[in-house]
Amino acid sequence: MASRDEQRDAPMFDPDYYGLTGEQAALCTAARRLGEESFASRADEWDRDAIFPMANYRDLHETGLLAVCVPKEHGGHGADLKTYSLMAAEIGRYCGSTALTFNMHVSSCLWTGALADDLPMTAAQRREHNRRRALHYDRIVDKGAIYAQPFSEGGAAAAGFRPFGTLADRVEGGWVINGKKIFASLAGSADYYGVLCTEKKENLSRRDTMYFAVPADAEGVSVIGDWDPLGMRGTVSRDLLFENVFVSDDAALMPKGVYFEAATRWPHMFTTLTPSYMGIAQAAYDFTVRYLRGEVPGMPPVRRRMYPTKQHAVAEMLIALEQAKALWFQMLGEARPNPSKASVLRAYCTQYTVMETANDLCQKAIRTCGGQSMLKSLPLERLYRDSRCGSLMLPWTAELCIDKLGREALYERGEDDE
Numbered sequence: 001m002a003s004r005d006e007q008r009d010a011p012m013f014d015p016d017y018y019g020l021t022g023e024q025a026a027l028c029t030a031a032r033r034l035g036e037e038s039f040a041s042r043a044d045e046w047d048r049d050a051i052f053p054m055a056n057y058r059d060l061h062e063t064g065l066l067a068v069c070v071p072k073e074h075g076g077h078g079a080d081l082k083t084y085s086l087m088a089a090e091i092g093r094y095c096g097s098t099a100l101t102f103n104m105h106v107s108s109c110l111w112t113g114a115l116a117d118d119l120p121m122t123a124a125q126r127r128e129h130n131r132r133r134a135l136h137y138d139r140i141v142d143k144g145a146i147y148a149q150p151f152s153e154g155g156a157a158a159a160g161f162r163p164f165g166t167l168a169d170r171v172e173g174g175w176v177i178n179g180k181k182i183f184a185s186l187a188g189s190a191d192y193y194g195v196l197c198t199e200k201k202e203n204l205s206r207r208d209t210m211y212f213a214v215p216a217d218a219e220g221v222s223v224i225g226d227w228d229p230l231g232m233r234g235t236v237s238r239d240l241l242f243e244n245v246f247v248s249d250d251a252a253l254m255p256k257g258v259y260f261e262a263a264t265r266w267p268h269m270f271t272t273l274t275p276s277y278m279g280i281a282q283a284a285y286d287f288t289v290r291y292l293r294g295e296v297p298g299m300p301p302v303r304r305r306m307y308p309t310k311q312h313a314v315a316e317m318l319i320a321l322e323q324a325k326a327l328w329f330q331m332l333g334e335a336r337p338n339p340s341k342a343s344v345l346r347a348y349c350t351q352y353t354v355m356e357t358a359n360d361l362c363q364k365a366i367r368t369c370g371g372q373s374m375l376k377s378l379p380l381e382r383l384y385r386d387s388r389c390g391s392l393m394l395p396w397t398a399e400l401c402i403d404k405l406g407r408e409a410l411y412e413r414g415e416d417d418e
């Protein structure tokens, strides 16, 4: 009889072999424990009814993980992109919607924290930024405030080609925001919407991108539209309307111009969507092994592992999983300001690989395990549906990664064929 510890899932990245720090290993263990003990059993409910996983967020707050990327001097764990990603992948194994929405929340801390510390600011900007971000971190650490990250608008802005169409108009003591965001995960559940918008001027410029924490209950904010999608149903990514919404100057999460610098100099910031899908890829593999061994809880203990076709399929799944994990881990170690061209290309390759591999593994898992494995009483069909969403996430969709890779591999900056 296996002991309780032996029955637990192994870490996705063994701390010894991958050389994780003690803090990284502890955060991954904490996330995995929450996932195994609570998130896994609740995931079906959020998915079935397309509701936001609030109970999971209460747990994340109670365990201190909600503040994983809040700097240590402000009461958080001070996790960098790599540390956050490793722990979030463990959440993704058990509940994709929790991991994906957690990314939106965490980005508000990572971008204003570890990333912003690496970016150029004047001394006055830095002082003001430090004062303002402290207000924002206090809400998360003390009150468990949850942040969303609505930037998609249904046009070329979220892909990074145009200025955001949501506009911020300068007024006495603050700004007035007008616009519409689509696919805003955590809509109706977040306490603050981290809205990306453009300063209203005659000539709109991406350089004038602003990033505000808009209180969800501010006058003029409304959640609109239905939400009944294929996958990631618990993200509740409905649309948001901002109609003459006033925010004070202190709502700025970054000084003007700094988001543009981040998007330009810190491209790995857009890889924060991958952990959810890396976790799903691992979960699909884990499920398949358990299923073929006849060890899935709630299923008769029928073994199917003796068939060579099953063994081949599992071998191929493991190869694809290890390839994705190795590339992902390498990419995380390279995340830094002003990376080399080769490193940026590798980041696109990684984003593409993780998003597509997650879905490939899920579909292969269903084909290999068979008809009973895709019953809604088991997690595999949810993993399959959730996994399809990864390639659609802007600004680095699978299509845009391919686009960028082909072009940037063949052209140096400023080159054309005219």
Ligand SMILES: Cc1cc2nc3c(=O)[nH]c(=O)nc-3n(C[C@H](O)[C@H](O)[C@H](O)COP(=O)(O)OP(=O)(O)OC[C@H]3O[C@@H](n4cnc5c(N)ncnc54)[C@H](O)[C@@H]3O)c2cc1C
Pocket: 104, 149, 150, 151, 152, 153, 154, 155, 156, 158, 159, 161, 182, 183, 184, 185, 186, 231, 232, 235, 237, 389, 391, 392, 393, 394, 395, 397, 398, 399, 400
């Ligand atoms: C589950 C889920 C949760 C989400 N949560 C959030 C969230 O919290 N916040 C948020 O901001 N967004 C979120 N999104 C939105 C996501 O990032 C995309 O913005 C959205 O899926 C794009 O919708 P679309 O198909 O209408 O895009 P379209 O603009 O119609 O683009 C369709 C595809 O065309 C390609 N494309 C787009 N623009 C260009 C271009 N200029 N050149 C070449 N190709 C292009 C891309 O591959 C894109 O996938 C979420 C999406 C999903 C599926």
